[in-house]
Amino acid sequence: MIIYNLYLLLKDFLYLIFLRFFYNLNFISKNNYYHKIVEFIKYKGVVFIKLSQIITSRKDLKKYIDPFFEKKLESLQDECFHNEISIISNFKYIKKQPIAAGSICNVFLINHYPFGQAVLKTTHKHILEKISNSIDQVLILNSLLTILNYTKILDILDINGLKIFLLNQIDMNLEARNQIKIKNIFKNIDFIKIPDIYKNKKDYIIMEECKGLKYKKFVEKYEEFEDECIALIYCSLYKMIQGKIIHGDFHHGNFLYQLENNRVNIIILDFGIICSLTDTQSYYLLESMNIKYNKKKRNIFFIKFVYELNYDIRVKLEKYNLNEKHDPDTIINIILKENIKIPSEFISFFTTFQTLIIKINKHIKTKNNHFMEYLLGYALDNDII
Numbered sequence: 001m002i003i004y005n006l007y008l009l010l011k012d013f014l015y016l017i018f019l020r021f022f023y024n025l026n027f028i029s030k031n032n033y034y035h036k037i038v039e040f041i042k043y044k045g046v047v048f049i050k051l052s053q054i055i056t057s058r059k060d061l062k063k064y065i066d067p068f069f070e071k072k073l074e075s076l077q078d079e080c081f082h083n084e085i086s087i088i089s090n091f092k093y094i095k096k097q098p099i100a101a102g103s104i105c106n107v108f109l110i111n112h113y114p115f116g117q118a119v120l121k122t123t124h125k126h127i128l129e130k131i132s133n134s135i136d137q138v139l140i141l142n143s144l145l146t147i148l149n150y151t152k153i154l155d156i157l158d159i160n161g162l163k164i165f166l167l168n169q170i171d172m173n174l175e176a177r178n179q180i181k182i183k184n185i186f187k188n189i190d191f192i193k194i195p196d197i198y199k200n201k202k203d204y205i206i207m208e209e210c211k212g213l214k215y216k217k218f219v220e221k222y223e224e225f226e227d228e229c230i231a232l233i234y235c236s237l238y239k240m241i242q243g244k245i246i247h248g249d250f251h252h253g254n255f256l257y258q259l260e261n262n263r264v265n266i267i268i269l270d271f272g273i274i275c276s277l278t279d280t281q282s283y284y285l286l287e288s289m290n291i292k293y294n295k296k297k298r299n300i301f302f303i304k305f306v307y308e309l310n311y312d313i314r315v316k317l318e319k320y321n322l323n324e325k326h327d328p329d330t331i332i333n334i335i336l337k338e339n340i341k342i343p344s345e346f347i348s349f350f351t352t353f354q355t356l357i358i359k360i361n362k363h364i365k366t367k368n369n370h371f372m373e374y375l376l377g378y379a380l381d382n383d384i385i
């Protein structure tokens with residue numbers, strides 16, 4: 001297997017060298033060159049796609065790549081990979097084309113008796129072998145890149161952590177269990193919805209189809225409900241932290257919004273990764289989001305939360321002498337920059353939390369703090385805090 005992977009890599013390596021050579025000689029345009037690289041990443045499969053997604057979502061890693069290339073790479077965040085379709089024969093597909101397709105799963109609409117139209121989420125065929133092969137190739141590629149002294153990006157990423165992270169996501173039974181746990185947190189809140197599960201096996205989940213729009217489309221259509229959408233993200237996060245289980249991949253691709261009787265519902269999807277919190281972690285994180293406190297006080301609680309993650313983090317961060325001036329955004333950047341090992345399920349939680357906090361802070365600024373009052377009112381009226 002190693003020999004075969006080595007052969008494949010050598011072939012790829014030659015391809016990349018020739019591509020670069022043609023580009024340097026101006027035989028192909030910059031646009032075409034980077035387009036071919038992105039096509040190459042897609043062809044190399046799941047781990048290469050995930051690595052690209054991580055790189056383009058991390059501020060500290062982005063600086064290593066050409067901004068033009070970064071734009072092209074961003075298309076891998078939500079692009080469909082239709083060449084990966086695997087159809088399970090005993091389902092009644094409404095259409096054999098998936099409604100969404102990521103690097104691990106496809107999502108289809110089917111008819112499922114007695115529920116009617118439902119969503120089927122299936123893992124790609126031979127996903128386990130694909131991940132293992134892809135990881136082996138990344139490791140060999142890493143050694144080759146080290147020889148060429150071009151190792152910065154792969155050095156920072158923990159490839160074995162990534163492998164565990166991916167392997168945890170290919171078990172649909174586990175995902176279904178996660179979905180039920182999180183659904184339980186929201187059982188008394190009717191405006192935060194999690195699809196019901198109808199059936200699950202190791203390689204698929206059949207669940208309720210929840211109709212809704214992604215954030216951008218929803219806000220374009222119902223501009224006046226933007227604040228409510230942001231408040232819903234805040235409330236969902238708050239409730240999960242209170243329940244000590246948080247969605248590990250909490251980004252806009254995994255929410256849908258719907259308008260019902262002039263109020264907004266949020267639908268949360270995709271429970272491949274969840275993180276558990278201890279009582280203390282949950283307490284500090286909730287306090288760091290407490291809108292009744294000023295920013296300084298919230299920052300102090302966030303630092304306390306980060307110190308609670310593990311001993312290594314505490315020791316490495318102590319030299320920074322963190323104080324109330326350090327907001328979650330800067331602290332997360334320090335952690336990423338210092339290459340501090342954090343539990344693998346928290347990696348995406350951090351980037352997610354960072355993105356959400358930045359979004360909420362930006363919203364507060366542009367709305368001259370009116371949003372803060374709105375958020376407090378919304379959370380109190382709905383018994384969230």
Ligand SMILES: Nc1ncnc2c1ncn2[C@@H]1O[C@H](COP(=O)(O)OP(=O)(O)O)[C@@H](O)[C@H]1O
Pocket residue numbers: 099100101102103104105106107119121195207208209210211253254269270271272
């Ligand atoms: N229960 C559902 N109801 C409606 N749409 C869904 C449902 N589940 C998934 N989808 C659609 O499929 C997309 C991908 O699903 P997701 O579970 O996030 O898969 P992935 O793990 O590939 O990201 C979602 O962004 C959403 O548009």
Ligand SMILES: [Mg+2]
Pocket residue numbers: 253254270
């Ligand atoms: Mg998703």
